[in-house]
Amino acid sequence: xxxxxxxxxxxxxxxxxxxxxxxxxxxxxxxxxxxxxxxxxxxxxxxxxxxxxxxxxxxxxxxxxxxxxxxxxxxxxxxxxxxxxxxxxxxxxxxxxxxxxxxxxxxxxxxxxxxxxxxxxxxxxxxxxxxxxxxxxxxxxxxxxxxxxxxxxxxxxxxxxxxxxxxxxxxxxxxxxxxxxxxxxxxxxxxxxxxxxxxxxxxxxxxxxxxxxxxxxxxxxxxxxxxxxxxxxxxxxxxxxxxxxxxxxxxxxxxxxxxxxxxxxxxxxxxxxxxxxxxxxxxxxxxxxxxxxxxxxxxxxxxxxxxxxxxxxxxxxxxxxxxxxxxxxxxxxxxxxxxxx
Numbered sequence: 147x148x149x150x151x152x153x154x155x156x157x158x159x160x161x162x163x164x165x166x167x168x169x170x171x172x173x174x175x176x177x178x179x180x181x182x183x184x185x186x187x188x189x190x191x192x193x194x195x196x197x198x199x200x201x202x203x204x205x206x207x208x209x210x211x212x213x214x215x216x217x218x219x220x221x222x223x224x225x226x227x228x229x230x231x232x233x234x235x236x237x238x239x240x241x242x243x244x245x246x247x248x249x250x251x252x253x254x255x256x257x258x259x260x261x262x263x264x265x266x267x268x269x270x271x272x273x274x275x276x277x278x279x280x281x282x283x284x285x286x287x288x289x290x291x292x293x294x295x296x297x298x299x300x301x302x303x304x305x306x307x308x309x310x311x312x313x314x315x316x317x318x319x320x321x322x323x324x325x326x327x328x329x330x331x332x333x334x335x336x337x338x339x340x341x342x343x344x345x346x347x348x349x350x351x352x353x354x355x356x357x358x359x360x361x362x363x364x365x366x367x368x369x370x371x372x373x374x375x376x377x378x379x380x381x382x383x384x385x386x387x388x389x390x391x392x393x394x395x396x397x398x399x400x401x402x403x404x405x406x407x408x409x410x411x412x413x414x415x416x417x418x419x420x421x422x423x424x425x426x427x428x429x430x431x432x433x434x435x436x437x438x439x440x441x442x443x444x445x446x447x448x449x450x451x452x453x454x455x456x457x458x459x460x461x462x463x464x465x466x467x468x469x470x471x472x473x474x475x476x477x478x479x480x481x482x483x484x485x486x487x
Contacts, residue, residue, distance in 0.1 A: 151177065154174055154177060154191070155170065157173070173190075176193075243262070244260060244261060244335025244336050245262065245482075246260050246261065247478070247481050249478050259478055261332075261334035261335075261336070261481060262332070262336030264333075264338075265468045266278055266332060266340065266472065267333055268483040275333075275482055277480055278340065280468075286416075287415065288459065288460060288462035289325075292457050293343055296455040297322075299376075299455065302370050303367065307367075311358050313350040313351065313450075314351040315348060317347065321346075326344075327343060328343070333484060335484060339467060340459065341460075342458045343455075343458075343459070344455075344456045348452065348454065349452045350451045352447065352448030352449060363423055364401075368411075371411045376414070376419060378411070379421065381409040406424050407424075409421055415457065415459065416457055417455065417459075418456055418457065419455050422451070422452045425448075425449040
């Protein structure tokens, strides 16, 4: 295999799993037909590297071990390939400009719309790209209010699980949560006014596995979350992206077999509650490689529940600016966002 083909494969490994096969195929075709595009194979490789590093190692995205390994491979190859800096610079300049469209106004004149200034958020999803509903954001509680409501939810969940199963919570939601907003990008190469909030993790003390039947634990989660306007719990095992790698990471692929049974409960206004029910005794082979289950710890035994809340919302101080800036984009259809921003 040629060196530039190796670069393409390593670069594709940096991307989210759903995009890897498609982008690898596209990039390989660009390499094969680069002369028809008026490019050299080295220039194509430079563009691939720039796109992979920008899209796969975005500053917001947690990087897993496999992606760090891929990044390391690319760094090694960069040293060998002598990629022209000009090709990467051209890509970076284009990305810095953000998404720009030309729109026709009611008076027949055209204007450039610089979507880098869009105050909301548009992102790719499993079924195409979607926009965080601007009207919904303005109707939702502020980020600060939502954080307080979420702490009340998690406190109620802790209490219900304690009453049902005798769980104790050394890391408890009753300790005041700090307000630590995480800035967001808008999907078009610019900063959004939205912020993401993530609660501290709430972990129960471990109990004997027989004391924590999983089906009943899910019922308790559903009952309490439902009273707060949240939907039913959905286990990761039931997600379309769950596959062999995930099963290996969690030590199984069903609620009955996995050492870690993770899931999500979707709430109002785009909030979510992540949970997991852990039981290391369910590992068939404790010495086998289970990346996620390894977090349980070699010397820990017993089952436990973990809870963590998050949401993407507008801070109170940003609401008026959001509404004002949004008006400049109201009359235009949303263009497709960047692959990862």
